[in-house]
Amino acid sequence: MLSAGEFTNHLSRPEPSIPRVLTILSFVLEKLVARNNGLIDDLTQPLDGLSCGSAGIGKSLNPFHGVRAPSISIPKYLERLYKYTDCSPSCFVVGYVYIDRLVHKHPDSLVLSLNVHRLLVTSIMVASKMLDDVHYNNAFYAKVGGVSNAELNRLEVEFLFLLDFRVTVSSRVFESYCFLLEKEMILNGGACQTIERSLVPITDMADVPELSENTQTSPSLTQIMD
Numbered sequence: 001m002l003s004a005g006e007f008t009n010h011l012s013r014p015e016p017s018i019p020r021v022l023t024i025l026s027f028v029l030e031k032l033v034a035r036n037n038g039l040i041d042d043l044t045q046p047l048d049g050l051s052c053g054s055a056g057i058g059k060s061l062n063p064f065h066g067v068r069a070p071s072i073s074i075p076k077y078l079e080r081l082y083k084y085t086d087c088s089p090s091c092f093v094v095g096y097v098y099i100d101r102l103v104h105k106h107p108d109s110l111v112l113s114l115n116v117h118r119l120l121v122t123s124i125m126v127a128s129k130m131l132d133d134v135h136y137n138n139a140f141y142a143k144v145g146g147v148s149n150a151e152l153n154r155l156e157v158e159f160l161f162l163l164d165f166r167v168t169v170s171s172r173v174f175e176s177y178c179f180l181l182e183k184e185m186i187l188n189g190g191a192c193q194t195i196e197r198s199l200v201p202i203t204d205m206a207d208v209p210e211l212s213e214n215t216q217t218s219p220s221l222t223q224i225m226d
Contacts, residue, residue, distance in 0.1 A: 018079055019089040024185045025096055026075035029116060033074070036110040060106040061115050063158045064122070069113035070146075077117055084144045085136055087128040094131060094169050095123035097177050102162050121145030122155045130167055 070077070078092065099119055103109060111119060121141060128135040142152040160167070 018082065019092075021089045021092050021181075022075070022078045022082060024181050025092050026078055028096075028181060028184050029074050029111070029120075032111055033113050033116050036112050039110065040112065060102075060109040060162060061111070061119070064115035064118040064155060065112075066114050066118070070117050072117070072146075074116060074120075077120065081121060081124055081144060085124070085128065085141060087124060087135065088132055090174070091124050091127040091131055093174060093177055093181070094127035095120065096181070097169050097173065098123040098126065098159070098163060098167065100177075101166060102159075105164070106162065117145070118147065118155055119159075121147070122152065122159045125152070126156065126159065126167060130169075 072080075081087070082089075082092070099111065102119075103111060121144070125135075125138065125141045138152050138156065139149045142149040145152065147155075
């Protein structure tokens, strides 16, 4: 593991090109979140003067919930994670594998606009630790992700226990998820795109603009500050 202070400043480095996996994953996640948000809205609509409520929805993902949905979009958030952490594109696929495992293990829990950003920064950070030869520490990921270091430490522990520490992904499983993500894009009218596996260089913590955090009991991610 590497801390941000161990790297030289790369301000002169050209902007990294956005890998296709981010476009595909953004598309799939936005569709999933929109569907689940709609389901929650339906459950909370009054019926004959009575509220249906959402008591049937599991509480497993509650630690990842913010008090309101972040104003930064899923695509922009994924781009931010890629740009400043420089984890390999494969980490985004493996992070999605983790989230998919989590919701299958806890099927009454939903990925929503209130929790998807925290799930992403946590899952991608864990994936980077598993895949990449060098990676940033939790403090750096917290700054990039717009949460406190203490909160990200707590979310990592919650995440690992929810997964029963099943963080190994075989090459067969990895390839099957790449195929499924690519197929989902095509079936929904998107362009035919292939997910990359390439590695990219690393940046310095000083290059990362602040992503302000809300200091309420359950802080929410907000848009990137200029």
